[in-house]
Amino acid sequence: MRPLFSLEQPIGFSQLRSRLVDVLLLLLVSASAALAADLEVGPRARYTTIAAAIAAAQPGDRVVVQGGVYQESGLQINKAISLIGKNQPVIDGNMRGEILTITSSGVVVKGFVLKNVEVSYLKDHAAIRVIESRNVTLEDNTILNAFFGIYLQRSVDCTIRNNTVRGEGTTETGSGNAIHLWYCDSSRIEGNRVSGHRDGIYLEFVKESSVSRNLSENNLRYGLHFMFSDGNAYRHNVFRKNGAGVAVMYTRNIVMEHNTFEQNWGSAAYGLLLKEISRSVIAHNTFVRNTTGIYMEGSSRLDIRQNNFRENGWAVRLLSSCVQDTFQQNNFIGNTFDIATNGNSQQNYFAQNYWDKYQGYDLDKDRVGDIPYRPVSLYSMVVEKVPPSIMFMRSFIVDLMDAMEKVFPSFTPEKLLDEQPSMVRW
């Protein structure tokens, strides 16, 4: 930098003014540097409690917490600061209410272990709660034994990334959701691992958000649960061994792609339960070893294509309240029942799917079967009407019944068929 004042040369007014601007700029820069300070928290640092450091911090500051265990709860962040954990510091809530409540925009919370949040039947205590804020980032945190894990309400443009939320819930009422969003918008939930809670990821009235690369397993109720949440995208998630699989309801315009739904077993467990879902895309997903792969009720105009259904009890249970759904280029392999339905008139469209039970032929070698495939077997209709008759599975009489129905279809829905069954897997 050139010298501000020179004794050798007389200076003109304009020059003086430009130097004054320089000085002011310099002052400003140094002032803001002083503002964006790092506040150290640790046993031998200036602050020994996180609460004290947060109280002392100015907007834009970083509160850096050293490794160790901090017995704190009820922390409030009401200014745009970053709370950074070095070497995984542990904040132990000691079962006293919430640990961290964020009421300001632009807050970052990163690298903490938060544990022990009280179970309450009156209030939804969360390890981290974000209230009416924008642009909040929660990253690389581990939340153990919490009632609710991460709870966002009326917030916009937030990011929840690479967190691990592991609960120890045993009953649905005594356990909250791992990641819970209520009235949120344009948020991202990415790369989180959630388990042992009531619902893994719960969204209610959440718009235009994306949920991707999450692993949700061993939750008591649903791996993913959303309602009234239009325009969201769910990609590359894995939902495994959840009490009742994944349930999504009353929503339009969603995209579900490349997700894996597996091993959701039980009397009321579904890989994916769709209730009143419309105008959505469900593509490239894998459904393996679920009691029911997709259960559809009152859903319309869904585009279900290029999914893999393997070794499910029922690959798809399509109730007669579903209309104008398209099933195209899916693989149905090793399922006990491919499609089950409870009604007769069917207004859904099946084409170009691969069915491993297809026994037709392809004379013209165009890889499309020459006779249509009827994915609904007589036995599946019987089971739909009388569930206990499932115990006759693989008995001689059932095989005989199905064979006869195949030759002379009379009970199975006439219009539910795949006119162009694929001879090869997609």
Add this chain to the structure above:
Amino acid sequence: MEKVIKYVLYDILRNRIVIGYTGFLLLMSLGLFQLENDPSKAVLSLLNVVLLVVPLISIIFATIHFYNSQEFMELLVAQPINRQKIFYSEYLGVALSLAAAFAIGVGVPVLLFGGSGPAGVYLISAGIFLTFIFVSLAFLASVLTRDKAKGIGLALLLWFYFSLLYDGLVMMVLFYFSEYPLENVSLGMLSLNPIDLGRVLVLLQIDVSALMGYTGALYKSLFSNFTGVLYAGLLMLAWVLLPLMLAKRIFIRKDL
């Protein structure tokens, strides 16, 4: 008694049908394990055959054998051996030889290639139980009538009833009373048919996803613990002993 069993076994071995049966089972099991890559799927296919073929062969062979050894039995009755011993020896001779055929034909391949898990063991025990049950049913059919054709007809009818008619009847009942909770009723009705019992026991071991629905879960919770298996085993044993006892009573009092 051992001596009589020995002669019965010797007689059975001589007519080579049991050897053919063993060969057939062996060929089929090995073929299925060769065709299917997944051993549990092969066990599942094998189950279908076992539930159909084993009762049929057992009941037909035992009936024919009983009528064919009528003269041998008459000879033995003339000796100082009591009738009960003769009857049991005949029964054990036939049942043991058929069970051995099954153990070699299906048991050995399943144990070799059947993969881990208890499904294979359940399949083998179900097959052996079914052999004993249907031989004892065959003996019951044979002592009921002197006429060989009638006896074989009765045996065939019994097989038809257990493998087809019964399931159809139960399904009809379930259908008519579908408004009611029928889980426990269907459980009870299944227990009354040894073929169904064997099928359900094996299916529950092979994790078939469709069975994890409400009814399946009920069955699983019953049959997956020790008491459940014991209950099933005792039921099977009852199915062996009851027809056998009845047949023995008739045989002892009968004018040969």
